[in-house]
Amino acid sequence: MDSFAFIIHPLNVDDVARKFGFVKHMPDSVVERLLRMLPPFKVSEIAGVASQYNSVQGWFVSCPLTARQMIDMPQDYVIQKIVQTGKLAEKYGAKVLGLGAFTSVVGDAGVSVEKQLNIPVTTGNSYTVATAIQGTRKAAKMMGHDLNKAKVVVLGATGSIGKVCARLLAKEVKNLTLVARDRSRLEQLAATIMYESGLAVSISSDVKRTLSSAHVVVAVTSAVDSIIGPHDLMPGAVVCDVSRPRNVSKQVFEQRNDVLVIEGGLVKVPGQVKFNFNFGFPPGMAYACMSETMILALEKKYESYTLGRDLSLKQVQDIVGLAEKHGFELAGFRSFEKAVTYEEIAKIKANAKIKSEPAYA
Secondary structure, three states, X not given: OEEEEEEEOOOOHHHHHHHOHHHOOOOHHHHHHHHHHOOOEEEEEEEEEEXXXXXXXXXXXXXXXXXXXXXXXXXXXXXXXXXXXXXXXXXXXXXXEEEOHHHHOOXXXXXXXXXXXXXXXXXXXXXXXXXXXXXXXXXXXXXXXXXXXXXXXXXXXXXXXXXXXXXXXXXXXXXXXXXXXXXHHHHHHHHHHHHHHOOOXXXXXXXXXXXXXXXXXXXXOXXXXXXEOOOOOOOOOEEEEOOOOOOEOHHHHXXXXXXXXXXXXEEEOOOOOEOOOOOOOOOOEEEHHHHHHHHHHHOOOOOOXXXXXXXXXXXXXXXXXXXXXXXXXXXXXXXXXXXXXXXXHHHHHHHHHHXXXXXXX
């Protein structure tokens, strides 16, 4: 039977406490030392993923390191831990491996991991980009924003996902600002976009100032801590937060009833799916990065698909076609692990209108 595995890991110590209650009252440093001692392990078996063309089985396997550990610890150590998790997936019979959360951004974004395994590897970033743009487009429309007139910002624009998001958005917006720390890389990306689409984009390294006038934001940085707070956004703003951990602080959700924050890349998986693990999603829903791995297995496309720092527009377009073929589709919006209904979005839009009318300039 065709099969896949997907690597997950705890984003923070709180995630560990939810799985292992006995660590709840331990200091974070102690919990992280314990995690370093743990070998990779199977989290759950996945059943019921099926399209009209094929059905597949899969496994969630855990790399027991938090996001902060993956960023702070020696890169070679972290990569070897990911490789060990991949070898566990091989033992279970997986024919393709997906890298989830920070396992997809450590080091060279999967290239070194793939070289040390006997099965192909993908980060899932191609389908993540596709669904992020689809979700942003739909959310902006529901909030009353015309992308031809709105001020659109890509936060983390020089990253692998950010670059392609920016290039795709440049084909349908008129006012686009790219934000990242490295100005030379921003200038290179701006030149690429000018060549491809004829759009002269703005560039900035000032996150707070840029966000203050943005109608639509796509957040795709690899920051460990949140960088968008409740006072950074204008009324009526739409933020598609693709990053894990989130770029948007939970305080935005708690204090701002006039902005819409959605999680990019949430997908309805075809079939009677049983993940046997609770991500806080309704049944049958998964992140786009997970879905890309399933799509490759359903298609019997056992090759390393999305690896490294550079994505291609063709990869994004091709995976969208395969997703449609097998019945994957953008799911309803979610924000901070909770479903957002169309009625709630209408209330957010009304609250924003009370505070200020959107002004395009």
